[in-house]
Amino acid sequence: MVLAYSEPLRGIEACTLADARQLHEGVHDQRRKGSRDSVTEWEDATTAAWDELIPSRSAIWNHDGRNFAVPFRPEHRVLLVEQTGNPMAESSLESSWQRLITMAMHEGVIEKQDRFSLHGLKHRGVTDTVGNRSDKQDAAGHQSAITTGRYGHALPVVKPPRRR
Structure with a gap:
């Protein structure tokens, strides 16, 4: 959730x-759908989320001594893994998200009309994202300002018109 907001990322990109x-x-941030990659600077929440995912993933891989085969190449060691130890599919992330939001509404954390x-x-x-439209476009990886809009x-x- 923090990474999807802070980077900002699509589900599959997360x-x-x-x-x-x-x-x-x-x-x-490696983008999809023709968007441009970018590098989002570290900030406290992003660092904390990243630092939480590493031991969580390791715990799943090493649960009950299962000795999961850890991918050798860093580009294959994804942060989000399922309980099986395999990379999380986008559909699994979406299902988990729906359960989280439903629970948050049930517990009164968010109101039904505030669902997102x-x-x-x-x-x-x-x-x-702080800055002008160009900064926002870079953060999102959009090719055009229209998409950023x-x-x-x-x-x-905006400023009012200047009086003559």
Whole structure:
């Protein structure tokens, strides 16, 4: 959830985040659907999420001494794995997301009318990116400003016309 918002990523892009994407300056966001890759700088929440996923994945791989074959190449060691130890499929992430949101509504954490999708986190991440439209476009990896306009939901504040 944090990575989908902070990077901002599609579900499939979150599922394919791997050790090789961890760079000194930030996370290498490998995009799909013709979008451009980018590197998102580290910040506290992203670092904490990444640091939580590594031992969680290791615990699954080593559960009950199952001795899961850990991929040798860092680009094959994805962060999100299922209980079987295999990489998480996008459909599994979406199902987990639906269970999480349903539980959050049931527990009163969010109201039913405030329900949001996993992909909505990418929209919100683009909207909340600091800077101008070009900065938001770079963060999202969009090829065109038109696409960024669909993702950025902030209402622009503009100057009134100059009086003559």
